[in-house]
Amino acid sequence: MGEVKTPEPARRSERSRQAILTAAVELVGEVGYARLTIEAIAARAGVGKQTIYRWWPSKGAVVLDAFVALGGSSEPAALPDTGDLEADLKTVLRATVQELTDPRFELPSRALTAESQSDPALAQQFVEAVLRPHLTAIQERLRAAQKAGQVAKGVDLSVAVELLVGPLFHRWLLRTAPLTRAYADTVAALAVAALRPASRSR
Amino acid sequence: MGEVKTPEPARRSERSRQAILTAAVELVGEVGYARLTIEAIAARAGVGKQTIYRWWPSKGAVVLDAFVALGGSSEPAALPDTGDLEADLKTVLRATVQELTDPRFELPSRALTAESQSDPALAQQFVEAVLRPHLTAIQERLRAAQKAGQVAKGVDLSVAVELLVGPLFHRWLLRTAPLTRAYADTVAALAVAALRPASRSR
Structure with a gap:
């Protein structure tokens, strides 16, 4: 070339x-x-x-x-797959926390999120160009886990993705409490527990 | 009076x-x-x-x-407690979906969320006056469930609350997909599974 x-x-x-x-x-x-x-x-x-x-x-x-x-949308095309779903999700959620709290990303991210509320065209571009690749990569990792029997068969993976990123986004955007690596780890652990196949009937 | x-x-x-x-x-x-x-x-x-x-x-x-x-913050001081945690959480998340998709609430909610990104004082008032009572009511319901043995002892309830409302907020604010009652039900069911005491060691 x-x-x-x-x-x-x-x-x-x-x-x-x-x-x-x-x-x-x-x-x-x-x-x-x-x-x-x-x-x-x-x-x-x-x-x-x-x-x-x-x-x-x-x-x-x-x-x-x-x-x-x-690089706001420079997420890897695929997430790591070490075979350990919880570890891999912690890796990606910690990276998300790091990006959201990096002033170079944080200011334009907040500005675009705010501006999207009154500009539907921008909102759609923002979601498709910036967020969707990130959400899709997580969903593909969850799909592999579902095939491997680590995620229950009936789980809607598009909901599972938002169960992972929604709590981070909520805490970040609304500043309900500090957004930390520990929070990312707790959210990842809870989500993995939520998605796991039932070990017995309820 | x-x-x-x-x-x-x-x-x-x-x-x-x-x-x-x-x-x-x-x-x-x-x-x-x-x-x-x-x-x-x-x-x-x-x-x-x-x-x-x-x-x-x-x-x-x-x-x-x-x-x-x-009435944006007119959540009941306490959530229903029928003894069935999942049913009670579905009730509150469905009500949240209804409010977020009601144009009378939706437009000012989006405006205040957007404006909060560049006005820290407004952001804090918005969280404390509008969101906090809602988050606290959910947290109290979870605390009762924890005492009743339906939520694992070690769970940080402030994280559990954001596991419930974060996915709704993410879908609503970013319009990643339609915000429906079915989505609210799925999120509630997944969160309850996440919080449940382990029935066996992992």
Whole structure:
């Protein structure tokens, strides 16, 4: 692939795009989403406002792409499968806690979640581009566990995924209590107990 | 209490306060939170802007009080305790689904959740005034179940509460899938399985 030469205008475009995305993430952190403007992003990135509007319809759309580029959706395509479901789920939930409490991710995540409440198009893009790959990866790990007999046959795996991530999201977004690794571990252990095949009838 | 006569100015104040709260809820539904203004609330309520600013520091604070007055936090002080934990939790989670999908509650709930992301003072008031009574009532029901031997002794009940409400909140706020009574029932059943004392060692 190294042999293919990218034409100069395309490379310039890509440099501008990267500069815009970097500026957007930096500025969300510095001034907050509400006071972020397309003008400020353009100035920081050294491009014209029209360059931004040519590629993105709204401030929310730029921030979403910036967030994706930052690695907000860079979850591995598949979760680890060591054969120990609880250990693997603890690994992924601890990583989620770490990301949600990392200021570089936290500020744009909160901004996008908030903005999604009044912008249905952004909401859908946010869920599909950022969340869905993460939820799907967990669901695939649960499917393997179900095949291995570690998860009861009748369990709806799309619900099981939200049983794992919902409690983390709730505590993070509403700040009901500190979001810690210990909390992630407890949630993973409880969820595994919930999903386990019944050892006897109730 | 009927014998105590409220003085006329106090009654007038109370009428104004109610008119302001009603106007705030109506307008959030009609124009959305972002385009809601104190001016519009004052005009609809038939009061001066200064009357609103005398009682509330911000638009978010008015909407929060309006939401509380609407009954957003009118959860019963205690959950039903029929002795059947799963049935009681299904009752409360179904009621939560109904409230979250009722447009009168849904619009201000989403607005307050969104606004809380950039307004820490509002966030804290929202959690304490609206959410905490609901979470505490569930936790007390779980404590009774723990005493009755239906919940394992070692379970941290504050985590157990978020295992119940977190998945509902996640699906509702992010619209990952429709929020239904069936989902509430499944989450309640899984949570009860998670909390149950182990019938044998693992």
